[in-house]
Amino acid sequence: MDVRFPVALKPGDRVGVTAPSSGVPEKLRARIDVAIETIKARGHEVVVGDCMNGAGHLSAPAPQRAAELTAMLTDPAIRAVVPPWGGETAIDLLPLLDWAAIGAAEPTWVVGFSDISTVITPLTLLTGLATVHGNNVMDTPYQVPSGLMSWLDIVAADPGTTLIQTPPGRYRAKGHDDYQLNPHVCDFTLDQAGSWTRLDSDDDVIVEGRLIGGCIETLSNVAGTPYGDVAAFARHAAPEGLLVYVEAAGDDALGICRNLHGMRLAGFFAAANAILIGRTRAPATESLTQTAAVLDALGCLGVPIIADVECGHVPPFMPMINGAHGRLVCTTDDNRLDQTLA
Template sequence: MAPPLRFPRPLRPGDRIGVTSPSAGASGDAAARIDFCIDWLRGRGYDVEVGECMDGTGLTSAPAQQRAAELTRMLADPAIACVVPPWGGETAIDLVDLLDWDALAAVEPTWLVGFSDLTTVMLPITTRLGWATLHGDNLADTPYAVPDGLLHWLELVSGAGPFVQRGSGLVTDWWRFEEDPRATTWKHVGDGRWEVEGGGSLDVTGRLIGGCIETVAHLAGTPYGDVRAWADGLDGPTVVYVEACEDHAVDICRYLHGMRLAGWFDRAAAVLVGRTNAPDHPDLTQRGAVLDALGRLDLPIVWDLEIGHVPPHLPLVNGALARVVVDGGTREITQTLA
């Protein structure tokens, strides 16, 4: 049986934020960016504790056992109110079965914030422990100014809500660290707009769950990604969100079929799809990949949300009760942390 949902207490000025790398670490120009981001948080009144697993010279910041132990320690430490990684990486899946799940189940929940490869860890934290987790900026993105309509992740973890966000209409990009390691304004590269597949309007409510397709798909069908069992324990439907990082449309199609077969969408009221720059196949677009896998489910699909690897970022709380409205000029999501 899925555990009851638990929301970490709101972050307060002076609280401690833990920084560790469950996947990739930082070095060179990237390390300079992370140092700036840590100073940025400290400048806003937070006490920042930097862990030992931060090395960016290899694929991961440290051996899996060490990364799992440090993440467990930070999440279980009552003095740490929030944990955020520098960014994602490639192989966070190697530590999900090394976390001390019994120790975490025995303590009060702590905010875990991030996206990309970190969703490999955030998903089971929510589905196995019942802890709400926040899909939004990683530490490297945290100093960027938030466009109109969206909220900073610090606002969501610090307030009581409900939190209302609206489509920003913007498509942006990061500044390369070697260009400006202290960047705080997104590079505007285009415009975007949420839209419902097939046109029309949408007004649905459900519990949020999701992540980066390339990473969470490999948890489907395992005890660490049993979204169907988690959803069965809820008192209503889910709203599943997904986003592709860089994999080919054919691979994304396969991953989504696997998630569908594992029951990820059985209780869904809608699917939210993030913008992507991932490549198409000559015979299959990224949208076509989603429709091939999920079109048969007769679920509403909302395209082009600001979630994932095409910034800016619309933070979503796994476990939050979300109302999604797309109707005429309204493109809005309201999250309630209860």
């Protein structure tokens, strides 16, 4: 199976907005309107789906959400699909999506993170479609810090392009902006210094592999199933090995430790040349930190483990392209991730 990269998004192209998991409550409609205007300012037309209701934890019944997402991914006029944000139970879509139709359609960019990992990572594993683990629609108005890229920059790149990102050296230590109070907020408050950290050694790392990964709390539930068979993807699409990235959304260290052990036993990290761990605010417990949880579950693999990468729920965001060929540099002089769309 070859990885398939969509063509670059151009002015005039359509972007579909649908919520495969949670919709947007009425009190936050002003924020999504601002976000949609940000996309339109790039010259794109925005098509908003029917599955956007934010009254509960799901935007619509599963068959309706699956049908709308399938329709957008197989519509040749829609060149990218982006959710408002994540949620809780997008896993219920997996048996309902028309995988054959999606796999046969012209590739379309799909963007998201958090619970959307439950959809985008299987899309890459099952169909070879490259997907973007990155900021969602509600995050789109934020100005991107130097060194990083927005999902709008990623999807505008031609196949074969190498995209280079470097961490800005700062992150947001606490809290989130109140979109109801300030729907137009576009400046990140990055109030804490922080850089990448190698957990397993002090040695420099320069390593390559095809990128795959996502949210620990959601992907741990599909690892080892037909929707999360990373080992099979590596055999068929990444003989060079993988750069696997994972991030904890909010579960405590004991839960993350247990989930990572399960993912390892399911072969999720079997072909990893290195593992990237997203920066997290998820809590420790009395007996275990988040760092110790990672090392307890994954330290036995004998590959570099790089922590505090900007690929999680702590702003800012470094979009990762599932299926792209990555080159990771983590040395005393240089931190960077190069992603080639090939």
